[in-house]
Amino acid sequence: MRQSPLSSVLGYVSIPLRRWIYRLLAVSVAALAVLPFANASDTKHDVLMETVHQFLYQETQALGDEVVINLRPPSPHLSVCTNPDPFLTNQNETPLGRVSVGVRCGTDSQQVRYLQAEVDVIGSYMVAAVDIERGRQITPDMLGEKTGNLSDLSSRAITQADDIVGKVARQPIARGMTIQSHFIQAPLLVERGQRVKVIAEGDSFRVSREGEALNNGAMGEEVRVRFGSREVMSARVVERGTLMVDF
Template identity: 65%
Template sequence: MLRQRFTKPSTLRYWQVIVLLVILSITALANAQADDDNLLQKVHQFLYEETRALGEEVVIDLRPPSPHLPECVQPEPFLPNANQAPLGRVSVGVRCGENSRQVRYLQAQIDVIGNYMVAARDIERGALITSNMLSERGGNLGDLSAQALTAEEDIVGKIAQRPIRSGSAFLAHYLQAPHLVERGQRVTVIAQGSAFRVSREGEALENGALGERVRVRFGSREILTARVTDRGTLVVDF
């Protein structure tokens, strides 16, 4: 028969253990809080740098990370939707670790007080947008759609794809850059590199706006893709 004897620790020893555990818990919580503060500070500064040029006043409300997540070493914030301005409710990615193998996401509410463009009058579908069709308005850019275009240079010169009512903000899918190349058009394709430049004439197989890539046919069989740079002109870079 196995017999074990347990000796009840003295009252002093018992309280020494309790005090030690409390000290260790407080230290662990303090270290975790310091790690979270460092992470939040990094993300907050990143978001400020991304938004400060959008308006006169920026308010960033950043939700802290889950307390159950491990420490984020060497945090590197990034925006998952880099093509959209970080306004309103946004998700912010953070790469952690020396090799950035761990990725976590934080939620933020970003309000920017600034100016944006609205339609000064009703605009018909198919109209070319000019500066006298725009009116400037001030407000919280965070209340706008993520697709809203706020700068005049992003709006003027484009074609309305649908009727736009007076006072409405301009959304990206409302507008389209005008075609500089039309399907079936004879176009000039310039092939250029560091030490050469040659041009050929071909037929565009699709419409294309500035910067878009379209297919061009040469003869009966040869087809390549080139970038639209001007009216009736495309470029192939080598």
Template identity: 60%
Template sequence: MLALLPVNFRGVSRFAVALFFAMLGSLVLQPLSVFADDAALTERVHQFLYEKTQALGEEVVIDLRPPSPHLPPCLDPEPFLPNANQAPLGRVSVGVRCGEQQRQVRYLQAQIDVIGPYAVAAEDIPRGTRITQAMLDTQHGNLGELSSRTVTDAEAIIGNMTRRPISRGSTFQAHDLQAPRLVERGERVTVIAEGASFRVAREGEAMDDGGLNERVRVRFGSREIMEARVIDKGVLRVDF
């Protein structure tokens, strides 16, 4: 709080007195204006983060660091996540576009803790196993303390194959899972090419293993090789 000391203006010109009070007013009003701008900015970012995280768990705690006091006011703040494909959990950086044309960009730091459920292995799961519902269990905790690559949703785990053994009680990392093979190397497969007025199907030999939406090389005859995308068991499509 600003403390005011007694000032003796005896013998001082009116202009000097007016200048003194003008300077005093700028010292008082400017910090209040900056504080109001910062409060509006942090409130907007806090609301944005809550909207992004409220569906992840049962309780959300957001600790947002205040913006730097050395930066100019952020008008019409529009928050965004630099990594839109990653859930905002733990320590995250939040981008904010400022100004009418949003040309100014600044970043704020936040700690986001979400208490909620996450899937773990209910038993030891060997490598190469297709995961079923019975192999999963549910635990509750701070999702922000988990690895950023942890797959917490059971629905996103079921049906996938394990790339390595998973111990009982362990979480599932994205690199631990792979889509089930729909095409195996050396298998006879059907490759479909279609457009607005045509549809052609050819039979060839898969040169790679592949899961859903993965690209696989297919050999036709002895020389022709084409790459196609897996869309079903033993069926691939050529993307134009």
């Protein structure tokens, strides 16, 4: 009986290995037989998946050097989502880790469905290069940089040195610790009980008067100021000891 090319090749391998190869081929053939049916059920959601994937990539590509997005496909029983318009269900958080993405469907965008995704971004983040004492103003030499999966960090972790330098430590920060937004604050330019100048400015006038600050304030923050014994108003900190009221 004439041997097939495969039988000729397998004749040179051991019987256990030959059996393993036959089993592997059988599984592969079975998978290929099922593949067209699986693809047929997924095809109608291809546009939706691609749109959401691209949306998440655009939202996260600036965060690091590498973005990995694992998007869970919708149920094959759902109808086609035409004109998909993705949006983040939580606008206040960076889309890292487990993310829920809403998608408006149809020309009137009245139909909304939700997809689940796992988003990993490999990028750099800031750590303390030295022990930083509470109340210390942070300089560039106090900072170090590490690289890792940003989704493993707290949502408050800071990735840019510019967002830290010049700020003041609100608590002791140990060397090597990831610096988070609530660890630092802008330096105070106005302190409670301080005599301050308040400027009121409009299109055709500019006046100023002195008062007493009733609370602390950093650049851009609102501070309540008392004039005399009864009059109190709020003004915005614009520089050390100076506030402004906008009209």
